[in-house]
Amino acid sequence: MSNVLLKLDSVSKTYRPLRRDPVHAVRHFSLDVQDGQIVALLGSSGCGKTSMLRMIAGFETVTNGAIELKGRAIHTLPPAKRNVAMAFEGYSLYPPLTVHENMALALKSQGVGRVELDEQVNSIARLLEIENILNKYPSSISAGQQQRASLGRALIRRADLHLLDEPMGQLEPQLRAVLRGRIKHFIKERQLTAILVTHDQTEANALADRIAVMEDGNLQQFDTPETIKARPANLFTGTFIGEPPMNIFHSEVELNDQFLKFHLGTDVVLRFPESAFSADLRDQLLNVRKVTLGVRPYAVRLSDVGVSAEVYANQWLGDQSHVAARFAAGSVISVSHDRVSTKEGETVCIEFPVTDLHIFDTRDGSAISHGGKPA
Amino acid sequence: MNGLAIEGLSKTFKDQIVLDEVSFDVDKGETLVLFGPSGAGKTVLLRCIAGAVDQDSGTIWIDGHNVTATPPEARGVGMAFQNFALFPHMNAFENIASPLRARKSEPTKLEESVRAIARLLKIDHVLAHAPRELSNGQKQRTALARALAAEPGLLLLDDPLRNVDAKLRFEMRLELPRLLAGREATVIYVTQDYKEAMALGNRIAVLEEGRIAQIGTAEDIYLSPSNIAIAKLFGDPVINLLDVVPDCDERGAFFDLSDQRIALDFLPEKAVGVPCTLGIRPEDFTITKADVPNALPVNIEAETPLNEKTVTLAVTPLGQELLASRPAGTAIHGQDSAGYVFNSRKILFFDSKSGLRMDNSHSNEKRSE
Amino acid sequence: MRHHTVLETWLRGLAIAVIVLFFMFPIFWIVLMSFQTNETILRSPPSMAFVPTISNYEAIFAGRLDSNVASMDIKFLGNLGNSIILSVGSVAVALLLGVPAAYAFARHKFRGSEDIAFTLLSFRFAPPLLVLLPLTTYFQALGIADTYFGLIWVYQLICLPLILWIVRGYFEDIPADIEHAYRTAGHGWFATFRKIALPLAMPGIAAAGLLAFIFAWNNFIFALVLASADKQPVTVGALAFVTASGIQYGQIAAAVVLSIAPTLMLALYAQRYLVEGLSLGAVKG
Structure with a gap:
């Protein structure tokens, strides 16, 4: 459990829009993620958490700094070569494929056999309560179902790192409460390492081993949920974490x-x-x-x-x-x-x-x- | 009678019944929360009362006047909308002033009233701003100020806190009763958040598929929901449901859970030998060692913190998932294999077939008498 | 979000320049022609070098067309006046009728409202020539052939559907709740239309009006058949430059410059307004 799996070394991201001032989305962000940990990037909208996740996934270039996964620098590699699975906030399911095919696609290309593949898809579908829509197409299911399918597609993959971008934002509160526990159990059981981006502290608290609180591109505090709550490093973290607020x-x-x-x-x-x-x-x-x-x-x-x-x-x-x-x-x-x-x-x-x-x-x-x- | 009275209100959109014979009364000065999942008809009902949507049949009485055929501008209601619905081409002042302008209020008095309500809602410093220059919280307060400006006798609030962040929503929830108090306005408040419903409503009307499934105080509904669906709508984490067939023998009432006899101190007569769904709130479970008598045998799968509570997810030998919650920081007895103890007086018994609650130990009719 | 390198910025600029050149070239060429005589225009190979002359404009303003063979009277300024009367008149009528109709179609769905709206659009389906023959007969019988009134009426076939369909879309984009909010605040439906719907749909109304104006201005066939010489707009009037002694390219070019000038100025003026209207934004939410 003590191996560093992902190392973010003073990562910065600056957007330079035409004819406007540059935007510093992420500033000198350093953080180590241990093997088997679930880390949440928590912050309000515009704090840089999504930019950080997209840099790890490779959809965004790194302006400064380095990202290492399993000891190799990945920040210059194309997304496909990073061995990272991602669940998108916007679901991004393949429209011509059924939910089952969407989820099975990555495993199929990794050469997993038919029987084992069905078994895995079904078990994740049961976990996410989408067994009854496996044969439907993304356009004919609700936003919440699409989100669960997208989450399932990411979780089923064998990857060094799983990235989850607001994975439960569209779900009803009751379902969310149940799924949190199941997903945590699933991730821990398979010893996956995951990074979760969320603005919902309940979700971060429920799922993550460690939370990185972000504000204005800066890392405010990185610690266990209990420590962040008991010993907030500054007034921002103190008032941001905790519901109702301090x-x-x-x-x-x-x-x-x-x-x-x-x-x-x-x-x-x-x-x-x-x-x-x-x-x-x-x-x-x-x-x-x-x-x-x-x-x-x-x-x-x-x-x-x-x-x-x-x-x-x-x-x-x-x-x-x-x-x-x-x-x-x-x-x-x-x-x-x-x-x-x-x-x-x-x-x-x-x-x-x-x-x-x-x-x-x-x-x-x-x-x-x-x-x-x-x- | 004063307040609001609705009689047999129905509305159909393209063959889909949105409101089905809805009837209820609201006393003058009372706050009634319309609560239900999306698509239950809350918003349409509110718009019918405002006059923005025409009902197919039914009657609406406001302060003793039949307003069924009255156009919205003559009903004397104030309304705040979920998306604020501020007039984008008018500044905050003009937005708030618009109901007063409609009533041909005298200029100095108008200015005074707008400033007074703006001060109350802490937006007096942004009155000159256009809506697009306001933060979400300020927009929401401006919308509320506009609804209150003309001191209407009936205030319709359509999920006004939906689009503001959690912190502000929490603050406003505590502040709203104070703002509404002393106005003697009848308030109809639509929300999807059960906490808002319980906190703000003198009574709550739960809508289900266009019908009022239950109407009562927060206590009535939380402690005696009339069916499973309503029980599931109130409470976080959601109420646990356990399908059993309780029975009674010489040793008393009990049910079996994978060969284990769980005794009950209380069992409604109707439930004996009938497939029942037990509703047990997570806070009513106590986690103990597995060998405690009458404890439900479970395996603990995950512990997650939730707002100063710790929520435990455990699974029975039959694979049923049960959630228990306790104040954070309190330790539990037992490890992976543990037992859940509950007070059977607090169990809700539902008929598995109809979903309706069976016992009458907490009388539902208390209030309506 | 992406950022752009210097090269990307440079390439973008080049691409825009090429496109602008491509679209602006005809106008540029016409402006050049309007300052040349027929001889310099027709020389081969064509050249950009010439001594500018304003004789073409003088001829148009003087109303006399002098060619090397003969001279004749033209009424180009009269035509220009007709164009303005007809276009402004028909857009005004179309706005007056179309905007309230568009509002009704957008907000008050009633049985058959879609069919009526579609019927109005279908006026644009029939080839104008097909309509013209019976129309001419009717107009003569009614005594409104060759009147501004009659022409403006016919022009509604062009303007009304356009305004109706564009403005309706803009009205539909205004959240109904904003209007509900104004009405529950105590204002009647007409006040709501005037104070809320109209201002918020103004960019759309301006765009539709501009478009209708351009279509009306450029109309040829209706005016050709239904209008006599003294009611003709520029599009028909320009035919006069095709004379027995040849085509007067210089004067045509000058006439074209004069006739596109009003629409161009209107468009430039309205553009500023349209951008303002759009940046007012935040109509939704």
Whole structure:
């Protein structure tokens, strides 16, 4: 598991449209993908994730840097010579072939026998719930079915690397939830290595061993889903990852009477015992002074002690409650797995456990502390 | 009566029945969510109420007036559209002002009202911008402001959060009730997102193939869905369905799952000896060791995180896939081979043949009385 | 997305230049001819070198055609005026009738609406000559032969279907929800047509109007049969330059330059407007 399969070495992509300013789609992107790993490139539209994937696949030239697959440089090879399978966002099924033929095509050219081929196509079709449309043509099936067929065509191939570009964007939420688990199981069972491009963090979290968060062509953080969530490297990752999004408060730090006090602009002050932070961290916080506090909605507790806030929404969603309250010239959102009974207009007390407190430098957004420990 | 009343509304497009005898009442000030999969008829129903589409038969009453034959401009409704439907050749101000202009509002008052609603929706700084210069979130707020501007008695919102990103959708979902409160407007809200439906609706009307399959509070529908299809529409991950034939003997109620007897503390009378589909929500499963009594024997296939929850995909010896969810960070007992324990009071019993729910333990009629 | 090397940019430029030259050459040549006498035009081999003369234009404006054999009166300026009256008149009538009709066809599907729309288009199928003979008889009986009114009426065969079908497409492209939004805001259907549909379809209406104008301007056969000398447009009037003493190429060229000038200017003016209209964009979504 520890062999580097794919190595991206300071890859950049610059588009130079006629008579317009150049666009830096990807900037000095470096990352290692281990053999058997699933890596997600996660970001909003225009962050460069699709450009990066297309460079790996060979549909896009590399402006600068190198891509190595199994130790050989592939960034100058044509796509067909890279031994990479790809599921396209736009499906790209061959219209004159049935779904079965589409999926079987690559295996056929690799000389797989008829019986084994049918068996493989059928097993993937069962996995993706498209057995009943194997004999249909792409034009006569729905977008969701086309997408699953395209995904099946990529997964069935024997390749060094599987690239999946928004593979489940067109599927209904219920089906998506089931397929995520099955696809992960399939990839792990066959020990495939895959790179997934998605804007949906639920999908990235569910499928990937490691997530590369991208923004504006830059790699923001590359780590396991758990680490990215628990220890976001900067304010961008902190607010981008996590649904519902992290609560954010700008504040100024002060040490007073053995309490570390965070002044949230208005007269709201959060107090933590100074012992909750290490001495070094305390000095750093007091030195930086202007910090941004981040607390995930699941960590915000409604309790009897703490700072008071006025509830303006309490929404129950069957398996969780979302409570929003006016707080410190803005709002705070609390989510719990149990049903909460508070009503609109009521005043509640809000408590932020120090163990769930993320602190960022307000000036450059870099993380200073997670849960009272240095970042 | 005040509010909105629909009686026997039907609509057919080219031999396809889109609305089939739809009837319901909405109280003044109430928010009713029209919920259902795409193609269920939600959007057409909303357009019939607005007057943009003519129904084949049926009657529509708004605040006690029969408006069935009234043209849309005279129905006094405000409407926000899924694709925003902003007027591309007018700036945000003129877009919001258009209902006020139609009502010949006095210029200074018009300006005041537009600015007030824009401030409320935090778009007062972009009033001079053309729609193409607005971000998606601002477009959506402008569309909402336009619908609210003339303080209509009936507000029709057609999936207004569909085309904004997840973060904004979440914020708006919490903010909307506050915006609507105090306006005393009756609100009809169309959505495909069950979370929005549960969060925003005083009641939810679930549409299925042009018919209202169930109407009730979020609680009614989540805890007592009237059929399998509705149960599957609410909840993430989707509700688990298990086909069994429960029975009763001297030791009590039970069903067999690959030679293992699973006891039930509760079994509706009608379900005895009948092919049933059990509906069990993922959060109602607890994962235990395989040898715990009454646990469903399963093999765990995958664990995936989902918004602060961990979702476990496991397979029974018969190959049925069952999802369980628990708050993230809590550990499970047992390894690959484990058991799923559930509280049989929380099971939903459906007749496998008709798909209808069998028990009446959570009465569905509570609200309509 | 692709980027272009210097060579690619250069080759593209060359290709565009060749195409422009190919299409513009006839116009360029005609402009050259209009400043030459018949002798320099007809010399062999042809040459670009000549002493420019404006005698052709003088002859047209003076209304007298002097050749080396004889001189005769021509009414080219009168023809030009006729062309303008006929084209502007018929496009105006066609827009007045066609745009509301196009809106009706686009928005209000009723039983037989497709058939009516198709029938209107089918006017363009029949060869004009076939229609002309009965039409002439009718027009004479009605007393509208050789009137602007009658000619503009006949020109509707050319303009109306064109405007109807092009503008209808543009109306259909406006999302119905935008109009629904305006109506639920409290405006009547006519206000919606005027304030929403018309402005948003304006690029299409302009394009269709321009196209109809060009077709009307270039029409020959209807005017040839139905109009007498004093109602003739330039297309028919140009026949006068074919005289017994030969063809006056120089004057024809000058007449052609004068007759394409209005359409050309209109097209250049409208182009700016069309581009503006299209870049207004974002009609969808």
